[in-house]
Amino acid sequence: MNAHRRGVPTVSLDESxxxxxxxxxxxxxxxxxxxxxxxxxxxRLVARLAPKLxxxxxxxxxxxxxYREIAAIVDRPEExxxxxxxxxxxxxxxxxxxxxHHDRSWK
Numbered sequence: 001m002n003a004h005r006r007g008v009p010t011v012s013l014d015e016s017x018x019x020x021x022x023x024x025x026x027x028x029x030x031x032x033x034x035x036x037x038x039x040x041x042x043x044r045l046v047a048r049l050a051p052k053l054x055x056x057x058x059x060x061x062x063x064x065x066x067y068r069e070i071a072a073i074v075d076r077p078e079e080x081x082x083x084x085x086x087x088x089x090x091x092x093x094x095x096x097x098x099x100x101h102h103d104r105s106w107k
Contacts, residue, residue, distance in 0.1 A: 045095050049088055056084035057092075 046054055059070045060081075067085075071078040 042092075045092055046088075048095065049091055053084050053088035053091065056081055057088035060085050 046057060049057065055074065056070060059065050059073065060067070063070075065073070067078050067081050070081045074081065
């Protein structure tokens with residue numbers, strides 16, 4: 001079995017210069033992949049929240065809205081919005097579990 005099929009990383013020297021130049025870009029690419037994976041995992045966890053909690057957390061963090069702005073959008077008191085965001089964050093912490101590991105047992 002060749003290295004490519006086994007998943008062993010290879011470095012091409014054809015047009016990219018030296019092996020050292022090619023490898024310096026790798027940490028940035030790895031960080032980008034890890035960030036994308038974390039974002040996808042968080043999106044999957046948020047999708048598991050109750051609709052009202054999901055809406056509140058999405059508007060607060062993805063929408064970067066203030067509590068008063070969210071309250072106007074959802075037509076609820078600001079304290080209700082604050083409570084929903086708090087409940088959503090608590091539920092996400094429960095889903096992620098201790099040490100930042102995703103608890104896959106919760107449905």
